[in-house]
Amino acid sequence: MTTILAVEVHDVRFPTSDSADGSDAINRGDYSATYVELRTDSPHVGAGFTFTNGRGNEITVAAVKALSRHVDGKTLEEIFAAPVAFWRSLSADAQLRWLGPEKGVIHMATGALVNAVWDLRAKVEGKPLWRLLAEMPTAELVAAIDFHHITDAITPDEAAAILDKGRTGLDERLAEISRDGFPSYTTSVGWLGYPDEKVRALSRAAFAEGWRAVKMKVGGPIEDDVRRARIIREEVGPQTRLMMDANQVWDVDEAIENMARLAEFDPYWIEEPTHADDVLGHARIQRAVAPIRVATGEVAANRVIFKQLLQAEAIGVMQIDACRVGGVNEVLAEIVMAAKFGVPICPHAGGVGLCEYVQHLAIFDYLRVSTSLDGRMVEYVDHLHEHFVDPVRTVSGKYVLPEQPGYSAQMKPESVADYSFPDGPIWSARLADGVDA
Amino acid sequence: MTTILAVEVHDVRFPTSDSADGSDAINRGDYSATYVELRTDSPHVGAGFTFTNGRGNEITVAAVKALSRHVDGKTLEEIFAAPVAFWRSLSADAQLRWLGPEKGVIHMATGALVNAVWDLRAKVEGKPLWRLLAEMPTAELVAAIDFHHITDAITPDEAAAILDKGRTGLDERLAEISRDGFPSYTTSVGWLGYPDEKVRALSRAAFAEGWRAVKMKVGGPIEDDVRRARIIREEVGPQTRLMMDANQVWDVDEAIENMARLAEFDPYWIEEPTHADDVLGHARIQRAVAPIRVATGEVAANRVIFKQLLQAEAIGVMQIDACRVGGVNEVLAEIVMAAKFGVPICPHAGGVGLCEYVQHLAIFDYLRVSTSLDGRMVEYVDHLHEHFVDPVRTVSGKYVLPEQPGYSAQMKPESVADYSFPDGPIWSARLADGVDA
Known part of the structure; x- marks a missing residue:
């Protein structure tokens, strides 16, 4: 058993807007992460994040905190015994769903937490995620997918057939x-x-x-x-x-x-x-x-x-x-x-x-x-x-x-510490210099 | 001239989940508002809000705070001299847009602020909003609409023709x-x-x-x-x-x-x-x-x-x-x-x-x-x-x-004060009683 004892969330921002790296027709920002670490009773840490563009990273941080109640205290075993139920506890929370539904800030925060859970599982099993997934039994992969609202495009049986065929070669x-x-x-x-x-x-x-x-x-x-x-x-x-x-x-x-x-x-x-x-x-x-x-x-x-x-x-x-x-x-x-x-x-x-x-x-x-x-x-x-x-x-x-x-x-x-917003050393110095962030 | 001197944001929640009012196949919550008041140098206050379903109202509050930079300090006159430029300063902020784009939390927060601006204008002109809009010159109504991404469905000229025709009767x-x-x-x-x-x-x-x-x-x-x-x-x-x-x-x-x-x-x-x-x-x-x-x-x-x-x-x-x-x-x-x-x-x-x-x-x-x-x-x-x-x-x-x-x-x-979350008297008492919120 691996139990999640705490959900830590960090507001991490890299000041990339200085150099026009990442500039395009719409976006120009400071590449940032709402970075999550799941502390457990094992030696492993589950890490996940969602990517944002600078300002507003505090909003996705707030969303992760609001959703954490569905992750904190859970065991990896109970999560993966009913993976769609777990996923829906986040994506279809009866109060938070209104803020999307399943889109934008609240869904990106769901992604950060869900990815951290998968990172944790892959570490516990000692495999890179791609290998964990590639070697997973078809039934277990299908059971991890929420087919709600997509059955007119693909059914669980069709997905299973694709994943079974994919074992060959x-x-x-x-x-x-x-x-x-x-x-x-x-x-x-x-x-x-x-x-x-x-x-x-x-x-x-x-x-x-x-x-x-x-x-x-x-x-x-x-x-x-x-x-x-x-x-x-x-x-x-x-x-x-x-x-x-x-x-x-x-x-x-x-x-x-x-x-x-x-x-x-x-x-x-x-x-x-x-x-x-x-x-x-x-x-x-x-x-x-x-x-x-x-x-x-x-x-x-x-x-x-x-x-x-x-x-x-x-x-x-x-x-x-x-x-x-x-x-x-x-x-x-x-x-x-x-x-x-x-x-x-x-x-x-x-x-x-x-x-x-x-x-x-x-x-x-x-x-x-x-x-x-x-x-x-x-x-x-x-x-x-x-x-x-x-x-x-x-x-x-x-x-x-x-x-x-x-x-x-x-x-x-050290990267999390250095680039934490607004209190890490990089941003403390920048904000003291009057940088607009 | 009417200058916006401050953007106040309140997390207001009504404990409706007690009674199953508002319960449906997806949602069951505490009807809440991310409530905005624009303080000005006039006797008028611009009021707007976005509606949420309880938990997570603090996320839309954070989003309003992030967007407020585009409203705070502006005059009503400069906003309505270039209404689409103002609207895009919120909806297409080069960093915050990534969090939508134009959807979910960040867009609902845009709605709260934009509505507060219109409420303020209607009050300054002494009219209910419906009358302000119904009496507005066609050119001014058309100028308030961002046609970006909808010109394949309607053009400014087509909108003007509809609004002109609507004057009759x-x-x-x-x-x-x-x-x-x-x-x-x-x-x-x-x-x-x-x-x-x-x-x-x-x-x-x-x-x-x-x-x-x-x-x-x-x-x-x-x-x-x-x-x-x-x-x-x-x-x-x-x-x-x-x-x-x-x-x-x-x-x-x-x-x-x-x-x-x-x-x-x-x-x-x-x-x-x-x-x-x-x-x-x-x-x-x-x-x-x-x-x-x-x-x-x-x-x-x-x-x-x-x-x-x-x-x-x-x-x-x-x-x-x-x-x-x-x-x-x-x-x-x-x-x-x-x-x-x-x-x-x-x-x-x-x-x-x-x-x-x-x-x-x-x-x-x-x-x-x-x-x-x-x-x-x-x-x-x-x-x-x-x-x-x-x-x-x-x-x-x-x-x-x-x-x-x-x-x-x-x-x-008094409603804002009584139902403020988590520190107003209603929620202080409820949280002390161990209510899940």
């Missing part, structure tokens, strides 16, 4: 990615806030380092987007996949018009071409811009939005996120739905800690669910990995499989 | 509803937590009081729903409109099956038959259950969700809410979209203060936008009105037009 697939790494792409070449010469230098460097898939931000004035796309395409050559990301700034018709302009640079996908809630809009854009793929997901609120994106044939790439939705349980629902609809998953990463998280999800998806690498890539951004106990590693544009037990979510204690 | 319509009141229905007869005999007695009393439209909760075991529907139909007779509300508990196919069972009681609409985010699911249900109308909106996150519900012909009734979305500005967008698509608006109310708010929106919609009462009704629940300075009044199942200046959102100071 698993060892060969594991040997392959253990040897070769997991495909990846980099987003560090073209943030909107970077000047042209920085974009050119970063594109050249990325190509030299072995990256054959890169992503740029679009959504500024269209002439600027065209000019920057030309620079990047010149540097990475015609064979490299060039993805574009508008971060929701366009209206539907505007997205269609602008992609007609940008098509000459052979984009592999257009990401977040319009408002994240606009399923019908994405479907119209996908029909208009094909064969360019529409990709979205980093702010898709929950499995019901993903369900509709698949049903409407609105996306050619599904970008799951590890902590926007309600943690591992809900991501499992999304992964099996993508498999049923035949849409490749390329997880959203970047921010702080998202690469650490999502590598596990992509590896599990390949090993046990989709069983294909065709079109699969994990986003990679080279920021802030140094703050994690088990940081991601990449070689020649590929992720190296994580081997430490857990979900790679644990931060170094 | 306005005086006659106003005379009519001043004399007759505004149509309404009551939800107080059939909460899920009420025993059968209470349902029967309340139904009988509602009919005797003049109500000819009543709503019951469904979504429990279907045999219970059938039995309760039969009781209510027996008491209110065949001519009274009977609405049903499932509060999202059903899956899509389950909704279709259950409505086939309940059709014998001639429901006027089925409200929230499935997950609020499921536009495609609502469209399937609407096609299957017609001529019964599908109604939804109380947790529709924003104008982009409403846009899609209209585009997909997923609803026959649109239930706008005053504070789920980003306040008056966003509701204006929703009202003009509903008019363009020809779908009647029946606002969501109940909770605490929602009746006070939405009467203004429905009256404006009739006077200036839809110009029709056909199928229009405002929800009415007889809870908690005594805490407001200008409470709603009903006569024979109709709302009496509010005449005091403002948005009817201001609470009595």
